[in-house]
Amino acid sequence: MKSTSINPRKSPKQARARVTFDAILEAATRILQDDGLRKFNTNRVAEVAGVSVGTLYQYFPTKEAILTEIIRQKRKLMLDALKEATQDMARERFEETLDKLLRAAVAHQLRWPKLARTLEYAEAFLPLEHETDALKVAIVETAAAFLAHHQHDTPVQTARDLVGALRGLIESAGLSGETDPAAMLIRARKLSLGYLR
Amino acid sequence: MKSTSINPRKSPKQARARVTFDAILEAATRILQDDGLRKFNTNRVAEVAGVSVGTLYQYFPTKEAILTEIIRQKRKLMLDALKEATQDMARERFEETLDKLLRAAVAHQLRWPKLARTLEYAEAFLPLEHETDALKVAIVETAAAFLAHHQHDTPVQTARDLVGALRGLIESAGLSGETDPAAMLIRARKLSLGYLR
DNA sequence: CAGATATCTAAGTAATTGCTCACATTCCTC
DNA sequence: GAGGAATGTGAGCAATTACTTAGATATCTG
Numbered sequence: 001m002k003s004t005s006i007n008p009r010k011s012p013k014q015a016r017a018r019v020t021f022d023a024i025l026e027a028a029t030r031i032l033q034d035d036g037l038r039k040f041n042t043n044r045v046a047e048v049a050g051v052s053v054g055t056l057y058q059y060f061p062t063k064e065a066i067l068t069e070i071i072r073q074k075r076k077l078m079l080d081a082l083k084e085a086t087q088d089m090a091r092e093r094f095e096e097t098l099d100k101l102l103r104a105a106v107a108h109q110l111r112w113p114k115l116a117r118t119l120e121y122a123e124a125f126l127p128l129e130h131e132t133d134a135l136k137v138a139i140v141e142t143a144a145a146f147l148a149h150h151q152h153d154t155p156v157q158t159a160r161d162l163v164g165a166l167r168g169l170i171e172s173a174g175l176s177g178e179t180d181p182a183a184m185l186i187r188a189r190k191l192s193l194g195y196l197r
Numbered sequence: 198m199k200s201t202s203i204n205p206r207k208s209p210k211q212a213r214a215r216v217t218f219d220a221i222l223e224a225a226t227r228i229l230q231d232d233g234l235r236k237f238n239t240n241r242v243a244e245v246a247g248v249s250v251g252t253l254y255q256y257f258p259t260k261e262a263i264l265t266e267i268i269r270q271k272r273k274l275m276l277d278a279l280k281e282a283t284q285d286m287a288r289e290r291f292e293e294t295l296d297k298l299l300r301a302a303v304a305h306q307l308r309w310p311k312l313a314r315t316l317e318y319a320e321a322f323l324p325l326e327h328e329t330d331a332l333k334v335a336i337v338e339t340a341a342a343f344l345a346h347h348q349h350d351t352p353v354q355t356a357r358d359l360v361g362a363l364r365g366l367i368e369s370a371g372l373s374g375e376t377d378p379a380a381m382l383i384r385a386r387k388l389s390l391g392y393l394r
Numbered sequence: 395c396a397g398a399t400a401t402c403t404a405a406g407t408a409a410t411t412g413c414t415c416a417c418a419t420t421c422c423t424c
Numbered sequence: 425g426a427g428g429a430a431t432g433t434g435a436g437c438a439a440t441t442a443c444t445t446a447g448a449t450a451t452c453t454g
Binding site for chain 2: 035036037038114117118120121124125160161163164165166167168169171172173175176187190191193194195196197
Binding site for chain 3: 217248249250251252255
């Protein structure tokens with residue numbers, strides 16, 4: 001941890017500013033979850049956030065910057081959760097750590113499936129910053145490191161396969177109305193163990 | 198088969214018209230594969246197709262109609278392939294039919310991964326027609342019927358899970374540059390058999 | 395060829411959208 | 425309270441976009 005200030009882009013350091021910054025991100029997130037990219041425009045984000053367009057542009061240089069910031073935050077949350085899940089892997093049985101990993105993945109994807117899908121689509125056609133791209137790599141590498149620690153032969157490819165397959169599984173369940181993480185976890189475990197056998 | 202005429206929306210029956218219709222769809226498909234929804238606008242579709250905007254609107258009532266028609270066609274291709282794959286399932290071993298199904302799924306998704314992702318995203322925020330929606334259900338039902346035929350306990354949920362997981366697996370491999378269907382088939386088989394065990 | 399029908403053109407319109415800027419308000423320090 | 429810095433406003437501009445329409449061109453039928 002470097003400091004206590006959160007330090008949005010190039011912007012304010014004070015309490016009011018911080019509140020506004022969060023309000024904008026929250027409004028944008030809600031719009032993306034409800035209506036996808038179609039109604040995601042600066043006027044509407046500003047309106048939902050309860051600020052003016054001018055204010056919005058004091059915090060984010062472009063509309064895309066709002067999107068990438070949301071993606072960056074979500075990715076960071078995911079990466080941190082995976083790292084925490086694997087931190088004791090040296091002392092744990094394989095299945096134990098795997099369960100922690102799956103729990104994190106399920107929690108991350110099942111809650112806002114429409115938002116998750118929108119962000120994943122947006123990524124594919126957005127020029128992402130280095131940091132955001134690095135986070136994606138780090139996520140797969142964290143999973144790969146876990147597999148490698150347990151003597152898996154092709155950890156990187158297998159990790160990418162599993163990350164993709166699990167995302168597809170959880171996403172399709174989430175979009176068709178499932179909300180129970182426990183039920184999801186059982187099937188995620190089955191899928192993973194089956195593929196790794 | 199009802200007739201030899203393809204019969205776009207409400208439109209022409211003659212050879213010239215048929216060519217134009219296909220040109221528009223092909224142009225739209227190429228744009229979606231290359232740039233996603235961002236550059237998918239009627240002026241550009243018309244330009245790439247080599248016709249005027251007016252002509253485009255003689256074949257499709259709205260921009261969204263072009264999108265839904267592409268989705269409908271792709272879904273129909275997929276469903277037909279799956280039906281063909283399962284038509285002899287009564288006389289075949291489980292693994293034999295499964296392989297045919299997986300081959301169809303891999304072929305369908307690995308060739309144009311960016312297009313596939315774009316269409317899947319578009320679906321989530323598009324009011325689809327009855328026929329298109331029915332196709333989606335039919336795809337899962339075809340897979341479920343195969344599982345049920347082999348005495349699977351929860352064929353519908355398992356089919357949906359597998360369709361989702363396989364899509365995620367193939368999509369993530371495709372987007373990270375893989376193009377070999379044979380290599381993909383092996384891992385798809387591993388994933389499916391592992392989950393079904 | 396004449397007339398009817400089918401197909402196509404592209405300039406134009408109204409609406410939307412990303413973003414700016416000249417100015418207003420609030421906050422901090424003395 | 426004065427003055428300056430930080431933060432906020434929202435009308436409005438330029439660009440884009442979905443779609444229309446009045447008319448041109450091609451094709452068919454006799």
